Amino acid sequence: MITASQVKELREKTGAGMMDCKKVLTETNGDEEKAIELLRERGISKAAKKSGRIAAEGLVETYISEDGKIGSVVEVNAETDFVAKNEEFKNFVADVAKQVATENPANVEELLNQKSISEPDKTVNEVLTNKIATIGENMSIRRFERFETSNLLESYIHGDGKIAVLVEMENGTPELAKDICLQIAAARPEYLDRDSVPAERLEKEMEILKAQAMNEGKPEAIAEKIVQGRLGKFYSEICLVEQEFVKDPDIKVGKLVADKGAKIVRFARFEKGEGLEKKEENFAEEVAKQING
Numbered sequence: 493m494i495t496a497s498q499v500k501e502l503r504e505k506t507g508a509g510m511m512d513c514k515k516v517l518t519e520t521n522g523d524e525e526k527a528i529e530l531l532r533e534r535g536i537s538k539a540a541k542k543s544g545r546i547a548a549e550g551l552v553e554t555y556i557s558e559d560g561k562i563g564s565v566v567e568v569n570a571e572t573d574f575v576a577k578n579e580e581f582k583n584f585v586a587d588v589a590k591q592v593a594t595e596n597p598a599n600v601e602e603l604l605n606q607k608s609i610s611e612p613d614k615t616v617n618e619v620l621t622n623k624i625a626t627i628g629e630n631m632s633i634r635r636f637e638r639f640e641t642s643n644l645l646e647s648y649i650h651g652d653g654k655i656a657v658l659v660e661m662e663n664g665t666p667e668l669a670k671d672i673c674l675q676i677a678a679a680r681p682e683y684l685d686r687d688s689v690p691a692e693r694l695e696k697e698m699e700i701l702k703a704q705a706m707n708e709g710k711p712e713a714i715a716e717k718i719v720q721g722r723l724g725k726f727y728s729e730i731c732l733v734e735q736e737f738v739k740d741p742d743i744k745v746g747k748l749v750a751d752k753g754a755k756i757v758r759f760a761r762f763e764k765g766e767g768l769e770k771k772e773e774n775f776a777e778e779v780a781k782q783i784n785g
Contacts, residue, residue: 494518502527508536533703548765549573550631551582552656554647555589563645564592565658566636567762571629576653581631584623585653591616592636600633637760648673656762664754674738675745676761681732684756685746689731697726732756 494517502513502524508531520526550569556562568585575581587610588603597603604617611619616633624631639645639660646669648657657673664672675681683689701722705715728734733746733756740748749756 494522498522498524506531506536512536529700532700534707535704548768549576550634550764551576551585551653552649552762552764553585553589553653554649554656554658555586555593556645556647557593560645561641562593563639563647563658563660564589564636565647565656565760565762566592567634567656567764567766568631569634569765569768570627570631575627575629575631578627580623581627582653584619587619588616588633588636592638596638596640597636600635603633603636635762637762639758639760641757643757644669646670646673648677650677654764658760660757660759661749662755662757664749664752664756668749668752668754671737671739672732672745672749672756672759675735676732676759678738679732679735680761680763681735681759682730683732684758685731685733686727689727698723701726732759 494514498517499510499513502508502517503510505524506513506528512531512534513527516527516530517524520530548569549572550567552565552567554563554565566585566589568581568588570576570581587608591597591606591609592603594609595603595606597606604615604620606616608614608616608619614622620631620633637658639658641660644661644664644666646659646661646664646666648670649655650657655677657676659669659672659676661669661672698719701719702715705718705722706712710718728736733744733749735745737743737745737748745756
């Protein structure tokens with residue numbers, strides 16, 4: 493039995509019509525990922541980016557060391573937007589970003605067990621637990637990236653902690669690096685270049701593009717050629733160096749950087765709540781739950 497909420501969610505993700513959504517959900521026994529693929533194969537929907545599901549609250553933050561050689565980007569989640577604006581929470585997130593840069597944890601678990609640089613008598617986890625108690629909301633350190641290099645590092649925060657970008661460049665200027673940060677924030681590339689795209693991701697896209705072409709009535713041999721042509725558009729959407737430069741769409745990012753004698757080495761882009769579902773609760777019911785303990 494396909495529910496109205498399943499249809500509604502698929503429609504919000506794909507922009508397809510209600511009946512189309514209901515039909516593919518029925519065909520896939522409610523499997524949303526397979527339903528999205530079917531919609532794409534039939535040319536009804538564009539690729540639904542998981543990153544479009546921005547739900548959880550919190551902040552993303554960056555930190556670059558004084559010598560400019562170590563940078564970090566972190567995401568810390570909270571339950572409400574109200575807490576994300578709390579100065580105590582903001583300071584904690586900034587401390588976490590600095591902790592990642594200076595102490596170089598291998599993963600979140602190791603980070604939580606490290607001695608806090610802001611409160612050396614406590615672990616990061618103990619500091620976090622205290623913040624949860626004083627602020628009154630559940631919080632979690634979700635993820636981080638850390639770059640250490642002799643090259644240029646630049647960072648950018650957009651929308652009061654909604655999007656954070658960290659970029660490493662060879663032979664770049666701070667001005668160029670800042671432009672690249674803005675590009676990444678706005679255009680949402682997933683990979684640096686074609687070589688960075690995982691084979692599995694490419695194969696899946698080629699399957700979908702071939703199914704689209706054959707559903708348009710093209711013979712298989714022709715469909716194969718059409719796939720190669722359409723892959724260019726796929727790369728131009730997900731690969732940073734193949735994207736049109738947001739400040740001048742007549743030039744690709746890769747050419748812009750090369751013309752200035754520079755090279756983008758790597759980047760990280762965190763968007764708050766990326767891929768997370770936010771639990772919706774009736775506020776009156778939630779208050780009643782707390783009162784009744």
